[in-house]
Amino acid sequence: MSVVPMHPEATAxxxxxRWVIPVGTLPVVGEVAEAPDELGEMLHSGDVACIEVETQAVTIRLADGRSWSGRGARVRDALSAALQHPRRWRPADVVTEDDVLRAALRDVLDGSVGDYIRSHGGEVTIVSAHDRRAEVRMAGTxxxxxxxxSTLHSRLESALRAxxxxxxxxxxxEEPGKTARRTWLTMRRRGA
Incomplete structure (x- = not known):
């Protein structure tokens, strides 16, 4: 088996x-009840307080009194080995395909696509995610x-499909109750 690429990101x-992994590496999202091998042992022994899976990351919280400087290399190695067995990960709750779609959409909206939309004064919220279909509400600008x-299809949809x-x-x-504003541009005739 080949090693799954991953890299750590600090959190607040x-x-x-937060360990960033390729999209689709694990078939679960949300809090994990069971992880393979040594990572699972760390979760059950109390060294690891919580493991949560996103569509492109695994977030691991150490138990109080434990430190990354003391246990980081062991956790990294255990996670790397556990990623080799994606079917042995068990979520704390039942995870449906709709849950995975909603999590993917949330990742996109919380990431660079959402940052781009917010930087222009826009806002996008999730309306629904089911049957492989997603609906969002666009508000603000x-x-x-x-x-x-263009933002919806070339940025949001392409990131979601990834x-x-x-x-x-x-x-x-669009946000309910809003009416379209039209701006008319006046063009002068050439030579006039």
Whole structure:
């Protein structure tokens, strides 16, 4: 088996490290009840307080009194080995395909695509995620923006498909109660 590439990212909590992995490495999302081999032993022994899986990361929180400087290399090696057995990971709750789609959409909106939208004064929220279809609500400056369709398809949809390849459709609704504003540009005739 080949080694799954991963790298650590610090979080605001010094007890927690987010390990970035390729999208789709694990078939679960959310809190983990069971992990393979030594990582699972660490979870059950109390060295690791919590393991949560995202569509492209595994977040591991050490128990209080444990430190990454003391246990980091062991946790890293245990995670690397556990990633070789994706079917042996068990979520704390039942995870449906809809849950995976919603998690992928949340990752996209919390990441660089969402940052881009927010940087322009826009806001996108999840309306629904089921049957391989997602619907979002566009608000703020995204409401009635001429470039909203481009943002939706070229940025949001492509990032979502990278995390959830089985996506059938992504559609958007605009914030209710808003009316379109039109801006007319006056063009002068050449030579006038």
């Amino acid at each position: 909590d010094p007890q927690t490290v 995204c409401s009635h923006c001429p470039a909203a369709g 995390r959830f390849p089985d996506l059938v459709e992504l559609r958007a609704t």
